[in-house]
Amino acid sequence: SNLDPRRVGAQGLDFAEALREEKERLEAARDALWGRRGDAAEFLGWIDVPEDTEAVRNVLRYRQANAWVEDFVVLGIGGSALGAQAVSAALGKGPVRLHFVDNVEPEPILELLRALDPRKTLVNVISKSGSTAETMAAFLAFRRWLEDALGAGWKEHVAVTTDPARGILRPYAQAEGLAAFEVPPAVGGRFSVTCPVGTLPLAFVGVDLEAFLAGCRKANETAQAGAEANLPAQTALVHDRLSRKGLNVNVFMPYSTRLRYLPDWFVQLHDESLGKAVNRAGEEVRTGTTAVRAIGTTDQHAQVQLFREGPHDKLITLVRLEEATEDLEIPAVAGLEALDYLFGRSFFELLSAEAKATAHALAKAQQPNFAFVLERLDAYTLGWLMQHLMWQTAFLGELWGIDAFNQPGVELGKEYTYALMGRKGYEPLAEELKAEGVE
Numbered sequence: 287s288n289l290d291p292r293r294v295g296a297q298g299l300d301f302a303e304a305l306r307e308e309k310e311r312l313e314a315a316r317d318a319l320w321g322r323r324g325d326a327a328e329f330l331g332w333i334d335v336p337e338d339t340e341a342v343r344n345v346l347r348y349r350q351a352n353a354w355v356e357d358f359v360v361l362g363i364g365g366s367a368l369g370a371q372a373v374s375a376a377l378g379k380g381p382v383r384l385h386f387v388d389n390v391e392p393e394p395i396l397e398l399l400r401a402l403d404p405r406k407t408l409v410n411v412i413s414k415s416g417s418t419a420e421t422m423a424a425f426l427a428f429r430r431w432l433e434d435a436l437g438a439g440w441k442e443h444v445a446v447t448t449d450p451a452r453g454i455l456r457p458y459a460q461a462e463g464l465a466a467f468e469v470p471p472a473v474g475g476r477f478s479v480t481c482p483v484g485t486l487p488l489a490f491v492g493v494d495l496e497a498f499l500a501g502c503r504k505a506n507e508t509a510q511a512g513a514e515a516n517l518p519a520q521t522a523l524v525h526d527r528l529s530r531k532g533l534n535v536n537v538f539m540p541y542s543t544r545l546r547y548l549p550d551w552f553v554q555l556h557d558e559s560l561g562k563a564v565n566r567a568g569e570e571v572r573t574g575t576t577a578v579r580a581i582g583t584t585d586q587h588a589q590v591q592l593f594r595e596g597p598h599d600k601l602i603t604l605v606r607l608e609e610a611t612e613d614l615e616i617p618a619v620a621g622l623e624a625l626d627y628l629f630g631r632s633f634f635e636l637l638s639a640e641a642k643a644t645a646h647a648l649a650k651a652q653q654p655n656f657a658f659v660l661e662r663l664d665a666y667t668l669g670w671l672m673q674h675l676m677w678q679t680a681f682l683g684e685l686w687g688i689d690a691f692n693q694p695g696v697e698l699g700k701e702y703t704y705a706l707m708g709r710k711g712y713e714p715l716a717e718e719l720k721a722e723g724v725e
């Protein structure tokens with residue numbers, strides 16, 4: 287990866303000078319994060335998870351014991367789905383088909399249920415809390431569907447991934463004798479791709495989990511370095527400095543269709559972690575910048591117009607690859623000589639040229655951007671990038687003095703939903719909503 291000062295400097299940020307000025311603050315943030323990691327209440331367990339080889343072996347044993355699976359259905363939402371979705375789209379291989387049910391719109395659920403064969407389907411319900419209405423509703427439906435088709439055999443077709451102690455799913459799995467995997471208590475949803483939340487579905491689509499976690503460990507190593515070599519501290523610094531100059535939109539733009547779900551994962555990680563009303567001291571601060579997804583080259587023909595000529599309120603993070611996994615030559619065709627600049631070149635050459643050209647054109651428009659340049663797209667580099675982005679988020683939380691690991695802002699909506707759905711104990715809230723015209 288590189289931090290090209292010409293590009294991030296497009297809005298007058300002298301990166302080298304900022305790094306000198308902020309060295310102490312960055313290293314204090316690093317020390318605070320590493321120092322708090324033993325405390326489960328701090329939710330820094332994601333730092334250590336890639337070291338836990340026993341959890342991966344457990345997942346791989348389960349995968350081997352269930353060779354019959356043809357369709358693997360993830361029932362989960364937010365952090366319980368987006369990581370596996372991002373990695374499987376990039377690296378997943380058949381023959382097992384992976385499906386994600388992360389919404390409660392009935393039509394797509396019915397379409398999936400009608401398409402699947404219950405005898406060949408494994409349903410993985412993933413909920414750390416075990417209380418998320420969307421996931422639990424899906425579980426109720428899929429459990430009934432399995433039982434209707436398989437009778438008592440439904441139990442062999444369900445794997446539960448949840449907290450080892452809290453919530454209703456763990457005792458339920460125990461009572462029914464279901465296969466169960468742990469979300470470590472100190473790991474929050476959006477930081478959970480390296481634990482069985484991500485690794486179990488990914489094992490079924492053949493992702494090299496050892497390499498994925500080795501990439502994460504590499505990012506951990508870099509996150510221990512002094513500020514001059516600490517890349518997550520540095521990318522956090524760029525975000526911090528530019529947001530203080532009013533650049534409050536963070537565009538995350540991989541040049542890869544295989545990475546098409548990575549921005550969704552990043553948007554959740556960034557926005558849910560860093561959009562906070564109060565700081566750790568309880569003072570109102572209203573922090574946060576808004577992450578936005580884009581895909582290159584596709585969105586060069588859409589959002590790039592805005593990125594070059596719209597308001598100067600953005601930092602753009604590009605992801606590009608140095609090498610294709612497989613390439614395709616663009617053939618010469620008689621009668622279309624106007625296209626001869628493409629003849630004999632490869633698709634990957636064109637993709638790379640477009641990524642570099644766009645980055646430079648953005649810088650020319652005073653639009654700051656930097657690129658993560660991955661040698662190639664594989665389990666190691668993707669593990670590295672995802673763990674780096676988790677570190678970047680954690681560093682920003684420290685720099686902004688907020689708790690990046692909670693999400694109090696999503697609670698009220700959940701409680702209103704319970705009230706509207708008639709959950710016991712929420713009657714007063716239902717009355718309040720009625721009085722306010724919501725029913």
Ligand code: PA5
Binds near residue numbers: 364415693
């Ligand atoms: O990052 C988070 O904590 C959230 O996005 C959760 O992952 C999401 O709300 C799902 O929660 P749970 O796994 O408890 O069902």
